[in-house]
Amino acid sequence: MQVKQLMTDKPEYIDANATIREAALRLAETGRGFTPVAEREKLVGVVTDRDIAIRTMANGKTADDHVSDIMSGKVLYCYQDDDVKDVLQNMYQQNVQRLVVLNNRTNKDFVGVVSLSDIAEQCDKKDADLMQRVVHCCQRYH
Numbered sequence: 001m002q003v004k005q006l007m008t009d010k011p012e013y014i015d016a017n018a019t020i021r022e023a024a025l026r027l028a029e030t031g032r033g034f035t036p037v038a039e040r041e042k043l044v045g046v047v048t049d050r051d052i053a054i055r056t057m058a059n060g061k062t063a064d065d066h067v068s069d070i071m072s073g074k075v076l077y078c079y080q081d082d083d084v085k086d087v088l089q090n091m092y093q094q095n096v097q098r099l100v101v102l103n104n105r106t107n108k109d110f111v112g113v114v115s116l117s118d119i120a121e122q123c124d125k126k127d128a129d130l131m132q133r134v135v136h137c138c139q140r141y142h
Contacts, residue, residue: 001130003087004080006122007101007112013038014047014067021063024052034098036110037071043100043110045071077102080111084119088133091116 013036014023026035027049037045047067055061055070077100078087091099101112116137123131 001084001122002080003078003082003084003101003114004112006084006118007080007114008118009112011036011101011110011112013043013110015039016044016066016068016071018067019064020052020056020061020067020070023047023067024049024063027052034113034115036075036100036113037067038110039068043075044068045073046075046098046100047071075100078114079104084122085130085133087114088116088119088130088137092137 012026012030014026016037016039018026023035027033033049035047036043037047045068047070051070051072056063056065059070061069076090076094076096078090080101080103087099091097097116099114100110101114103109103111116134119130120134120138123134
């Protein structure tokens with residue numbers, strides 16, 4: 001199975017100059033815990049609800065500071081044609097639950113996000129190997 005079969009498409013991102021409050025509101029409105037951060041439509045990082053909670057407080061930031069002050073500057077990604085099993089291994093190695101999805105190695109256009117839960121929702125009893133890989137990846141989050 002390829003990532004494009006289960007990723008969340010129609011990607012949204014937040015501008016790097018947005019405030020931490022705006023990022024928190026966006027996550028609350030969409031029910032997500034993660035959003036990419038862009039500067040002039042180029043991805044420059046990602047921010048999670050955990051970043052907002054912990055980095056804001058730990059670094060003495062306020063809700064009016066820029067989201068770029070607390071984001072993770074490293075954008076971890078995969079490609080839409082990647083095999084889901086390889087992506088799970090990547091998530092496990094990087095200790096993350098979500099990856100940005102790019103269209104291909106040439107254009108590298110942002111086309112979506114894939115999460116561990118996206119993959120878990122697609123598991124069925126016929127693919128025991130995929131189910132076991134999801135469980136293995138989740139063991140870090142208990």
